[in-house]
Amino acid sequence: MRNMARSRNLARVAVWDVVVPLVGIAALLTIGVMLGWPVWWVSAGSMLCLLVVQAVVVNVVLFRRDSVTLGTDDDAPGLRLAMIGLCTAVLVATVAVGYGRWTEPDRQFTRDSADVVRIAGDASAATATFTPMDPSGAIERAVSLMAPDRADAFRGPLERATADMAKRNVTASAQVVSAGLEMLSPSVASVAVVLRGTQSTPGQPPVNSVLALRVSLSKHDDRWLVDDVQPINSR
Numbered sequence: 001m002r003n004m005a006r007s008r009n010l011a012r013v014a015v016w017d018v019v020v021p022l023v024g025i026a027a028l029l030t031i032g033v034m035l036g037w038p039v040w041w042v043s044a045g046s047m048l049c050l051l052v053v054q055a056v057v058v059n060v061v062l063f064r065r066d067s068v069t070l071g072t073d074d075d076a077p078g079l080r081l082a083m084i085g086l087c088t089a090v091l092v093a094t095v096a097v098g099y100g101r102w103t104e105p106d107r108q109f110t111r112d113s114a115d116v117v118r119i120a121g122d123a124s125a126a127t128a129t130f131t132p133m134d135p136s137g138a139i140e141r142a143v144s145l146m147a148p149d150r151a152d153a154f155r156g157p158l159e160r161a162t163a164d165m166a167k168r169n170v171t172a173s174a175q176v177v178s179a180g181l182e183m184l185s186p187s188v189a190s191v192a193v194v195l196r197g198t199q200s201t202p203g204q205p206p207v208n209s210v211l212a213l214r215v216s217l218s219k220h221d222d223r224w225l226v227d228d229v230q231p232i233n234s235r
Helices: 002-035 039-066 077-127 137-143 148-167
Strands: 171-184 188-200 207-220 223-231
Touching (some): 002 077, 077 171, 077 188, 077 223, 148 223, 171 207
Antiparallel strands (some): 171 188
16 A cells, blocks of 8 residues: 555645646746747747746745645646646647647738739739820729839830820720739739730721739838739740
């Protein structure tokens, strides 16, 4: 019986007084690694680890004084319940942080993919749209999607093209047939866009055409903007 009681106490010491504190400290350190050790977590994590170490020190003092520890004290089941609750909370937080950090690149890729395809389609359609009643409307829509350092260079050719169309009273419209991602990195992207365009001139039948464009984009302050729009078959 005495050997059984001793074995039972050793098991309780191993679980409650050794494994649980080590698991808690390991979980706190793991959260820090996954977060990249921001200043706020260095402070908060250090304080939490210090509290765990202090609890271990108290256990050692109790064992030396009373030959009892938190794990072997039959009069303190509430403390053990609180410890396992805290340890579980830390483990859940570790899993949640890990899931968020490890899946964030995939979620960011999905968001960026949708953004660049949408912006490329809007910019392409705007460049192929013109109405004599609002000659600058499509230009301004296209320029609003351009990077600041490319807007002026992009505006010039569009204004010359629309001036000629305005003289001939030509109306042009375009619809995106399809848009596909060619390349995407954290800061640059390329999208292929296929448009169905229609030009109407008074007294003449409408002229339909299919346009294939390559749109280059880059990220500026977390916003995707167009750098260039070129026909895919251009050299």
